[in-house]
Amino acid sequence: DADVTQTPRNRITKTGKRIMLECSQTKGHDRMYWYRQDPGLGLQLIYYSFDVKDINKGEISDGYSVSRQAQAKFSLSLESAIPNQTALYFCATSDSWTEQPQHFGDGTRLSIL
C-alpha cells in the first residue's frame, strides 16, 4: 500500500463545479502539503498544514481551500472550478520530529472543461 494515497487519480469536470481532492497518509507524519504542477512551472505550493489545528496559505492559494480532518487526512477543495485550474495536484507529507523530508503521493490529474 502507498504511504501517501491521493483520490481520485484522474478527474474530468466542468467549469463551476465544486471538486474535492483527498489525501491520506500512513506515515504518521505531522505536516501535510498540497502542490500544483504545471508544465515548465515546477511545483507550486497551494496550502500546508503543520498539524490538525494549523492551516497556512502557500504561494497560489486563491480559488482553493483545504481541510485537515485528522493528522492523516488533508483535503483540497476547488469551490467553483475554472479551466486554468487544470493541472496535476500532489499531496506531500513530512515529519518535523524526525526530520523526514517531503514524501509525495502519485498525484491527481484534474481537467476542467
Add this chain to the structure above:
Amino acid sequence: QQQVKQSPQSLIVQKGGISIINCAYENTAFDYFPWYQQFPGKGPALLIAIRPDVSEKKEGRFTISFNKSAKQFSLHIMDSQPGDSATYFCAASIGAGNTPLVFGKGTRLSVIA
C-alpha cells in the same frame, strides 16, 4: 519572485555521459537542499540531499556539489543511463521536514543510447 532558479530546462545526454543540472537560491536561511526525481505518472521522489556544512555528497552515481558563498548547488549524474530519463527538481527549505520546500522549475533529462 523565484527563490530557486534551475537550469537547464531540458537536457539530452548520451548513455555513459555525465548529466549536470544547476540551481541557485536566494534565501540564505535555507539549510536543506534536496533533489527530487519524477517519472511520468508518479510523484516526485527524494533522490539525494545535502546540508551546507559539506561541499559535496555522493550516493552511487549521483553527486551533489554545493557552493555556499555562491549560493549554488548542482546535481551530477555519472555514467548516465536511459533509466535515468526523468524530470529532476532541485529544492530548498529551512530544515528537513520543518517548512515547505521551494522548488526549481525542473529539468527534463533524456538519456539516449
